[in-house]
Amino acid sequence: MDMLFQFIANGLVSGSFYALSALGLTLIFGLMRVVNFAHGELYMLGGVMGxxxxxxxxxxxxxGLALTILVMxxxxxxxxxxxxxxxxxxGEEPSILLTIGLSIFLTNTALLLVGTAPLNVEGPLPxxxxxxxxxxLTELRLFAVAACAALILAAHLVIRYTRLGRAMRATFQDAMAARxxxxxxxRVYASTFALGTILAASAGMLLGSIYSTHVSAGGLVSLKAFVVVILGGMGSFAGAIVGGLILGVAEALWGGYISTGTVDIIGFLIVILTLIFKPYGLFSTQVERA
Amino acid sequence: MRKLILAPIIATALMGATQAQAQDTLKIGLIQPLTGSVAYNGTADANGARLAVKERNANGGVLGKQVELIIEDGQCSPANSVNAAEKLIQRDRVASLVGAFCSSATSAVMPVARKYKVPFLSGVSSEASLTEKGNPYFFRSAETDALLGQAFSKLLADNLDLKKVAYIGVNDDWGRGSVKAFESELSAHGVDTAMVEYFNHGATDFYTLLTKLRSSGADGVFVAAETQDGSTLVKQIKQFGIDMDVFGVGSWATSDFINITGEAAEGIYAAVPYVANQDGERNKKFVKDYATAYDHAPGKYAAAGYNSLNIMMDAIERAGATDADAILGGLKATDYQAPNGRYRFTSKGQGYGFNLVLVQIHDGDIDVVATTRIDNPEADKNNDGQ
Structure with a gap:
């Protein structure tokens, strides 16, 4: 029973990290309709900046975080x-090709400049x-979860209550009418992409402080973020958060009771089940888009 | 758009230029993971290899020609390593191949080497069955998991007084092979198995694994992992408040591992074929040259890259020709004085005669606890391999 609590706690911690990195993707992929395969590389750059x-x-x-947010x-x-x-x-194909190219470019540039060695980000707490x-748990983990929550809340407030946020929502409902x-x-598109980049990069820096990071860290992050966005529903804020937590806890329980070697299977299983039973995701607010 | 069209033309022109220049060199292909989760270790291997080639070229090269080392990124993946091998053989026309690092990748390149009749040497891949496949083109200048397990299990069981051990390995041929080898060897010395678990390359969060480890009742934990995964895992073991003897195989006894892992590295044991502070003039010179070239002391993989390239170049020199049969003959006759011992090959192409070291990390230093040597496995007839 003690183990169950620990597994759930582990899952919620990694789930909140998934949520933060998926939130950036849900803005870019879900709202802007840019299938951003460079998302993991934006996360990696955040870690490198950190x-x-x-x-x-x-x-x-x-x-460091403030500077990272500014630069990214x-x-x-x-x-x-x-x-x-x-x-x-x-359409989607040109943006897919472009972002795949961008991801290869970013990884290899970072590889050239920083090298392959694992990188440490100094955390604020021991x-x-x-x-x-x-x-x-560790103090740093609790801090990172709190920081995730704060960043998610900040992004939510920006989109709900600022002029820019209103302009974003108007643009993604109907770009022509908004114009x-x-x-x-x-400017709205650029701001949205910048916001998505900031969320991915701060996730990269936060996680770098807990685990250490390296320039090839992006691939796995992209995959997990896509899983969460598909599960939660494209462009849905609540979906990214709930989706992230579900993925985190599901992985922890699978790893805990079945085997840690096969834990990456869970994400793909979730995608398949979502596409069969709820193809628009759990929180499908965007279904009726023209 | 014009720039996009020009780019490949320029690239092709550049490649043409380098090819034309490279007419009179002896080409050796090296496949290492230069990106991905073991990129760091693959780069160390490539650095060692470059140093070996540089030294040899400064002394006149091989068969009177300068050696050209062509390095390709195999990413530790079987598919990419096979592509790299095809490219090196078909386009660059290399005389021989070295590398592939990860056992799964090496295992995939082996049939390619056989198909094109190109001698292939691995200085790293340790999955035991590779040299049991009867591939006459394959040689290995590295310890196998089984040999490592045999050499260290008694040492570990006696020195650490272990009763019950948990095994954690990276989820590939090497990790699974190491765990299996150590588990069966330690069991033979009366040590119980508490748990066997694997994790995927590039995993970052090990808390679930550690939750299981904590409740497994083990008094020691064996870990097969490379620098990146291993340091993250060790850090989390300490964070999690688990107080067990940790001993590992992989690239553990390096200054980089200690830097990244910090205080959490204190007291862990590592079983390695090479540490920079081994005795001997040959090693002192190698450490000095390597440190001059790269600003840090060589680790296990730098030494592996250095040794494998030297063995291959020696073999070609001894063969006196660059055709496959001659090189294979040259490899079979290998007797190479390395920084860490004297390498020779069995009839199956398995290297032996080099040292293995059990080290413990103390205050950021690597202390040698015990040294043993890999003996010719074919000399011991009573020893039935797996």
Whole structure:
């Protein structure tokens, strides 16, 4: 029984990380309809930035995170204006090819500049164990979960209550009508891509502080994020969060009671079941899109 | 758009230029994982290989020609390693192949080497059955899991006073092979098995695995993992408050592993074929040259890359020709004085005669606990392999 609690706690922790990285993808893939295969690489760049700011430059974690958010936000904005914009409204294939190319380019550039060695991100708290009854966690993990929740909440508030957020929602409901109403949609697309990039990159930095990261970390992250987005429903905020937690707990239980060697099977099983029984995902608010 | 069209043309032109330049060299192909979760270790191997080739070229090369090392990324995956081998053989026309690192990848390249009749040497892949497949083109200058298990199990059982051990390995041929070999050897020394679990390459969160480990009642845990996965796992074992003897195989006894793992590395044991602080003039020179070239001391895989390339170049020199049969003959007659022992091959192409070291990490230093040597496995007739 003690083991069950520990498994669920492990699952919720990794689930909240999945949720944060999937949230960035749900904005880019779910709302903007850009099938972003470079999502994992944006996550990886966040980890590399985290290593650069904390370990190399010696900044503290929060200053490093702020800098990472700034740099990666600018990167996302520019990537959209100079790359994604060229294939907008041309169907999905050009954007798939473009983002696959981008992911290969980013991985190999990072490989060239940073090398293959694992990178440490200095966390804000020591990685000491914390005992909650029978459950063991670390201070850093609890902090990371709280930080995930804070970032998710911040993104939610931006989209719900700011002018930019309203413009985003209008643009993704009907881009033509939004343009007629005077919204600069090019700027909205770029902001959305930048926001998605920031979410992926901060997930990368947070997780880097717990696990250490490396330049080839992106592939697996992309896969898991797609699983969560498909399970939760494209473009759904609640879907990304619930989907992330479900994937995390399902993996922990499968690993705990069946075998850890086959744990990656769970994600694909979830995708297959979702596509058979609930093809639009658990929270399918976007079904009626024209 | 114009730039996009020009790019491949320029690339082809550049490749043409390098090919034309490379007319009078002796080509050796090296397949290593340069990207992916073991990229770090594959790069170390490639660095060692480059150093060996550089030294040889400075001394006049092989058969009067300069050696050209062509390195391809196999990503530790069977499919990519086979592609790399096909490219090296068909397009670059290499005289011989070295590498593939991961046992699963090496195992996939072996039939390709046989098909095209190209000698193939692995300095890393340790899955025991590779040299039992009867492939005459394959040689291995590395310990096998079974040999490592045999050499260390008694040492471990006696030194650490173990009763019950848990086994954790990376989910591939090498990880499964190592776990199996150590489990059967340690069982033969009266150590019970508490748990056997595997994890996938690139996994980051081991808490589920560690939850099981904690309740398994083991007093020691055996881990087969490379630098990246291994350091993450060891860190989490300490975070999780598990107080067990940890001993591992893989790239553990390196300064990088200790840097990344930090305090959590304290007290862990590692079974390795090479550490930089081994005795001997040959090793001192190698460590010095390597450190001059790359600014850090060589680890297990740097030594493996260095040794495998030297063995291959020696063999071609001894053969006096670059055709496959001559090189195979040269490989069979190998007697190579390495930084870590004297390499020779059995009739099946399995290397022996080199050292194995049990080390413990203390205050960031690597202390040698015990040294043993891989003997000729074919000399011991009573020993039935698996």
């Amino acid at each position: 290593w650069l700011t904390t370990t190399v430059l010696g900044l503290n974690f929060f200053a 936000g600018a990167f996302g904005w520019l990537a959209d204006r100079f790359l994604i914009e060229r294939v907008r409204d041309q 990685n000491k164990p914390v005992f909650l009854g029978p459950v063991v 007629l109403a005077g919204i600069n949609t090019a």
